[in-house]
Amino acid sequence: MRSAAASNQGTLVSESPSATTAVFHARFEQVAPIPLAAEITCHGGELLALVGPSGSGKSTLLRSIAGLYQPEQGRVVCNDETWLDTIANIHLPTSRRRIGMVFQNYALFPHLSALENVLEGMDVPTAATARERALELLHRVHLDGLAARRPAQLSGGQQQRVAMARALARNPHILLLDEPFSAVDRATREKLYVELADLRRDLPMPVILVTHDLDEATMLADRMTILSHGRTIQTGPPLVIRRHPANIEVARLIGLKNLFSGVIIAHQPSAGHTLIGWNGQHLKVHLRQDFPPGTPITWGLPTTDVLLMPLDHDSQGNLDNPVSGRIAKIVTLGETVHIQVHADETDGARLFLSVSHHIARRYALAEGQQLALRLRGEHIHLMPADDSPRRTRLTASESAVNSPA
Numbered sequence: 001m002r003s004a005a006a007s008n009q010g011t012l013v014s015e016s017p018s019a020t021t022a023v024f025h026a027r028f029e030q031v032a033p034i035p036l037a038a039e040i041t042c043h044g045g046e047l048l049a050l051v052g053p054s055g056s057g058k059s060t061l062l063r064s065i066a067g068l069y070q071p072e073q074g075r076v077v078c079n080d081e082t083w084l085d086t087i088a089n090i091h092l093p094t095s096r097r098r099i100g101m102v103f104q105n106y107a108l109f110p111h112l113s114a115l116e117n118v119l120e121g122m123d124v125p126t127a128a129t130a131r132e133r134a135l136e137l138l139h140r141v142h143l144d145g146l147a148a149r150r151p152a153q154l155s156g157g158q159q160q161r162v163a164m165a166r167a168l169a170r171n172p173h174i175l176l177l178d179e180p181f182s183a184v185d186r187a188t189r190e191k192l193y194v195e196l197a198d199l200r201r202d203l204p205m206p207v208i209l210v211t212h213d214l215d216e217a218t219m220l221a222d223r224m225t226i227l228s229h230g231r232t233i234q235t236g237p238p239l240v241i242r243r244h245p246a247n248i249e250v251a252r253l254i255g256l257k258n259l260f261s262g263v264i265i266a267h268q269p270s271a272g273h274t275l276i277g278w279n280g281q282h283l284k285v286h287l288r289q290d291f292p293p294g295t296p297i298t299w300g301l302p303t304t305d306v307l308l309m310p311l312d313h314d315s316q317g318n319l320d321n322p323v324s325g326r327i328a329k330i331v332t333l334g335e336t337v338h339i340q341v342h343a344d345e346t347d348g349a350r351l352f353l354s355v356s357h358h359i360a361r362r363y364a365l366a367e368g369q370q371l372a373l374r375l376r377g378e379h380i381h382l383m384p385a386d387d388s389p390r391r392t393r394l395t396a397s398e399s400a401v402n403s404p405a
Contacts, residue, residue, distance in 0.1 A: 023041065023042075023043050023044065023077075023078075023079070023206070024040075024041065024042045024043075024077070024078045024079075024173075024174050024206040024208075025039075025040070025041045025075075025076075025077050025078075026038075026039070026040050026041075026061075026064070026065055026074070026075070026076045026077075026084075027039045027074055027075050027076075028061065028064050028071040028073070028074040029071065029072065029073040029074065030071045030072035030073060030074075031072070034057065034060050034230060035057075035229055035230040035231075036057060036060065036061075036064075036071050036074075036230040036231075037230060037231045037232070038057065038061055038227070038230060038231060038232045039232055040061070040208075040225055040232060040235070042174070042206035042207070042208055043206060044204050044205055044206055045200075045203065045204055045205075045206075046206055046207070046222045046223065047200060047207040047208075047209060047220060047221050047222050048206070048207070048208050048209070048221060048222070048223050048224065048225060049208075049209045049210075049211055049216075049217035049220065049221035049223075049224040049225070049238070050062070050208065050209070050210045050211070050224070050225050050227055051211060051212065051213075051214060051217045051224050051225065051226055051227065052212065052226060052227030052228060052253065053212060053253070054212065055229075056227040056228055056229065056230070057227050057229065057230035057231075058210045058211075058212070058227055059178060059210060060230065061210075061227070062101075062176055062178050062208070062210050064076070064084075065083075065099070065174075065176060065208070066094055066097065066099055066101060066176060067083065067084070067091070067092060067093055067094035067096075067097050067099075068094060070084070070086075070091055071086075072086070073086050073087075074086055075087075078097070078098070078173050078174050078206075079098075079173045081173075083096075083097045098170065098171070098172050098173040098174070099170075099172050099173070099174055099175075099176060100121075100166075100167030100168055100169075100170050100172030100174070100175045100176070101167055101175075101176040101177075101178070102160070102163045102164055102167050102175075102176070102177045102178065102180045103163065103178050103180075104178050104179045104180065104182060104183065105183065106151075106159045106160060106162070106163040106180075106183075107163070108151040108159060108162055108163060108166075109151075110150065110151050110152060111150070112150065113147060113148050113149060113150055114138060114143060114146055114147050114148070114149055114150075114151075114154065114158075114162045114165075115131070115134055115135065115138065115147035115148065117151070117162050117163075117166050118134040118137055118138060118162065118165045118166045118169050119131070119134050119169070120166065121165075121166035121167065121168075121169035121170050122134070122169045122170065123170065133169070134147075134165070134169065135147060137165040137168055137169060138161075138162075138165055140165070140199070140202075141161035141162075141164055141165045141195070141199070142161060142195065143158060143161050143162065143165070146158065155188070156183055156184040156185075156188065157184050157188040157191065157192060160180055160181070160183075160184065160192060161192075161195075163180070164180075164196075164199070168203075172205060173205055173206075174205050174206045174207070174208065175203065175205055175206070175207045175208070176208050176210075177207065177208065177209040177210065178210045179210055179211055179212070180192075180209075181193070181211075181216065193216075193219060193220060196220060197220065209221065214238075214242070214254055214255065217238055218238040218239065218242065221238055222237070223235060223236060223237055223238070224236070224237075224238050224241060226241065226250050226253055226254070228249060228253060233246065233247075233249060233250055233253075234246040234247075234250045241254065242254055242302075243302075243379070243381065244381055245300065245381070245383065246383070247383050247384060248298050248383060248384075251298075251300050251383065256300045256301075256302065257303055257352040258300055258301040258302070258303065258306065258351060258352055259298060259299075259300045260278055260279075260298065260299055260300075260349060261278075261296065261297075261298055261385065262276045262277055262278040262283070262296075262297050262298070262299050263276065263277045263294065263295065263296050263297065264276055264277075264288075264291045264292065264293050264294060264295045264297060265277050265282060265293065266293055267287060267288075267289050267293065268287075269287060269289070272286070272287050273285060273286060273287055273377065274286070274287050274288045274289070274291070274382075276297065276299060276380075276382070278299070278346065278349075279343075279345075279346035279347045279349050280345055280346060280347070281321075281323065281345065281346060283299075283321045283375060283377060283380065284320075284321060284377045285299070285377045285378075285380040285382065286377070286378055286380075288382050291382060295385075296385035297382050297383065297384065297385050298382070298383045298384070298385050299380050299381065299382050299383070300380070300381050300383065301375060301376070301379060301380050301381070302379065303338070303352045303353050303354040304353075304354055305375070305376040305379040305380075306351055306352070306353035306373055306374075306375055306376075307353075307373065307374040307375075307376065308353070308355060308359060308363055308371060308372075308373065309322070309372040309373060309374050310372065311370070311371075311372045320374055320377070321374060321375035321376075321377050321380075322372065322373070322374055323343050323344070323346075323351070323372075323373045323374070323375055324343070324344045324370065324371065324372055324373065325341040325342050325343040325344050325351060325370075325371055325373060326341065326342050326344070326368060326369065326370050326371070327339060327340070327341055327365060327366065327367050327368060327369045327371060328340045328341060328342050328350065328367065329367060330360075330365060330366070330367055332357075332360075335356065335357060336354050336355070336356065337354070337355050337356070337357060337359075337360040337365070338352065338353075338354050339352070339353050339354070339355065339365065340352055341353065341371060341373065343373075351373065351375075353373070
């Protein structure tokens with residue numbers, strides 16, 4: 001339900017009974033010239049982020065949804081309307097797909113004012129109510145008093161707001177955002193994040209955001225889909241994916257540095273943990289009986305869950321995994337100190353941890369220094385050892401079943 005504040009500010013789109021229950025579904029497959037094996041679903045009022053590195057197929061998927069590119073095989077359905085069905089030979093042109101789109105470069109008409117650009121997004125820009133509605137949209141994106149300015153007279157953030165208002169002017173059934181924040185500075189970008197979160201309270205349609213920035217997706221999205229070489233390889237809530245990647249491929253794409261091979265030693269249900277072997281060490285993790293004893297696995301741990309401990313620390317925790325090692329490298333980036341440690345008695349395994357300046361000063365960290373570490377077993381995540389490409393799509397409930405809490 002809308003908040004009172006939102007209702008007082010006016011309605012961004014003209015709602016129909018189906019608009020609030022809209023479901024978008026797309027499936028694309030082809031071998032060449034751009035490999036695709038992707039499937040995405042987005043519900044009304046939901047923001048889905050498509051996340052992946054350059055060349056992963058993010059923009060191709062968005063262009064396929066918009067009708068700007070037709071894959072060999074595919075189906076696109078929005079609000080019970082079929083936009084693409086290659087089997088049934090249906091391919092609606094972009095003009096017949098009720099889409100609002102914000103391009104990476106905004107694609108504003110340079111010879112038109114902000115108001116005129118918004119009017120161009122409307123089905124009937126000359127209608128009696130068009131000007132009033134366009135001004136309302138400019139007000140909602142915080143551009144009061146700037147309606148007469150042309151794009152060259154606006155800042156990057158203001159141009160992005162005009163593009164957003166124009167995209168909403170069509171009363172779209174889906175809103176597509178193609179890296180809309182990449183062309184602005186950090187301060188403006190963070191302000192636009194807040195504004196998008198505020199706008200979403202009034203948006204009943206599905207919203208799909210393309211980004212290569214995992215942190216951006218985590219802040220803005222209800223769910224995100226990880227893409228690799230045109231394939232959708234995992235879908236779920238951002239924090240679930242970051243804590244519980246489905247496989248090694250996803251773990252690498254989200255930047256998990258501590259990835260190691262291991263083997264299941266035993267399960268101890270009464271103690272609530274599983275014992276894994278790692279290069280001669282035994283580690284305790286949350287109980288994972290879905291991996292039988294003897295199964296090769298890959299385990300991962302975020303750098304923030306490798307903890308510095310005093311050298312005389314006595315390990316007492318149920319999932320306390322003490323490891324010693326020597327600092328091989330220290331790199332300071334902004335407010336965070338990144339440390340690489342050669343772990344003792346592990347055949348030269350390298351552990352990565354991240355600490356604040358305060359912690360680094362407290363321990364007087366220096367290269368060559370001996371350290372006592374603790375690996376937080378409750379945050380060690382187990383994955384199949386096989387890292388061959390697989391199409392894996394996990395819902396939140398599936399992730400909860402297949403991953404430790």
